[in-house]
Amino acid sequence: MTRLTRYLLPTEKEAPADAEATSHKLMVRAGLVRQLGAGMWTWMPAGLRAHRKAERIIREEMDAIGCLEMLMPVIAPAELWQKSGRYGIDELFKLQDRRGAELVLAMTHEEAITFHMARAIRSYRDLPLMAYHIQTKERDEPRPRAGVLRTREFIMKDAYSFDRDQEGLAAAYDLQAGAYDRIFDRAGLEWYRVESDVGAMGGIGAHEYMAPCAAGENDVALSDAGYAANVEIATATPRPVEGLPGPLEEPDRVDTPGAKTVEQVCAALEVPAGALIKALPVLVGDDSEPLLVVVRGDHRLNEIKLANALGRPARPATAEEVGDVFGAPPGFIGPVGAKAPILADEALRGTAGMVCGANEPDAHLRGVEVGRDFDCDFADVRTVEAGDTGPEGSEIRIEPAIEVGNIFKLGTRYSEPLGATYLDEDGKEQLIWMGSYGIGPARIVAAAVEQFADDRGISWPRSLAPFDIHLVTLGKEGEDARRVADEIYEELTREGMDVIYDDRDASPGEKFADAELLGCPLRLTVGRKGLENGEVEAQVRRGQDKRSLPLEGAAQAAVELWRALP
């Protein structure tokens, strides 16, 4: 029974002043969600329906690949997290019980499920195995933002696979990827799968599922040849530099007083930014080994790619450290005669006629040739840019996107510290190979709002809409238009449709505006005008196409129409 007179759909004409993202504004305005605190959001009845529809799609596809649903608690003993090495994470909520025992609120459930599987799995005969749950996650985010897109508490589907070796993991990974493809297709989203960084979690391979939209927090590098990667790890061929000065026999020192930035040096020497070698002094690892990273002047260093290339994290040296360790003031550091080992970005390989700092104040060198004038290692450590060249000569473009899911080859990252092993055919103890697979249903919902909204409000894909059909009556109690709408409502409900029935005594404009804001795929209007012609009006939300349905069999016709919608 979903009559608007007996329902809670607190719509607003105006969005909260502090809302920025489309989905944030519209989900609040449409009465789907309400804020309780920073990063704390309540799902109102209609919003919860959309969330549940996303969950249901996920559940069906997980079940279909034999992934077993279970449920683990949010609260967990700190000891497990100390064992896995994740207790130190800042985002982890930590607490004590009344006896002072240390507890955590789980941000994912690798520890919990590995704990259980370590006990349940004994033999190779117990493998492979996949399990998932749909459970609340808690993260002390430094900066919650954009409504439900980044919150401190949210519901996540997290699945885990358990296999006897790397090949088994690869098979489970593929199975999950197939299910993920179907999930995001069914959700009606525009999406793509991209290669992603394995991050601090450790692992041996990962992909992210991205839904492109303006509110996205991630930048994705794409090309028409099918290339898709998070810019955190994307790689491409850079654009060549135009107007590069010719090579010189040997480096030539020039005075560049006060020219510390790329722009200032370019202006002083009248060369393009791409003719510069930009030197970035960093300190590597726990023991802060100095390293001079050099990239082309028009490129940016990518710290994630650098960390991956080095196998450990590096941080930029502070201004004092630059002087002390690298022997020249910031802005005038260069690779020629450098006081630290040099790592050059691949884009610099074989370049000549370059300009770099002279390792003394107010001077640069011209005519520098990489390889001739200094020795270095090479690695791809720059951030790709729009206009770079991808596979098959395709042009790279960069788009913002929401991460709606990720799949991750964990390997033995958790089975080792938590002792999850099995006995093989030879009775030998072996580590279990694991994968983890996450999806945020709230992000699916928000991404759908972002991707399909227009100036009137939300336009749900059929599979996520809180209701299938939004039935509006313009008749009051006792009038024909009310009586007919009541009948159509009953019939649609019997047909299995989820119907929201606007039986309020409000003006037509108000009802239509609310219907378009809420964004259900099909609106039916029963009013006196239509009835006089023996008609019920149907309006498809996406595109606002209107058509008339004969009163006789209107409910059936509406169901038919609904089935054909996106």
Add this chain to the structure above:
RNA sequence: CGGGACGUGGCGCAGCCUGGUAGCGCACCUCGUUUGGGACGAGGGGGUCGCCGGUUCAAAUCCGGCCGUCCCGACCA
């Protein structure tokens, strides 16, 4: 964590500079008139002005501290 902004009925805002009766639009309640694109009239209810302290005869307004929220950046298992 760095930078910026904001906090006044449910929502959006004015008032603060220059201290003196808390105000507007929407929403809400009652009655009446309206009824195919956010109606109209009349009447009405609702606010510790984020919190604490200070200055003052008097503080939404001035001063100090704290808290909260948002935006940009960093971070993001």
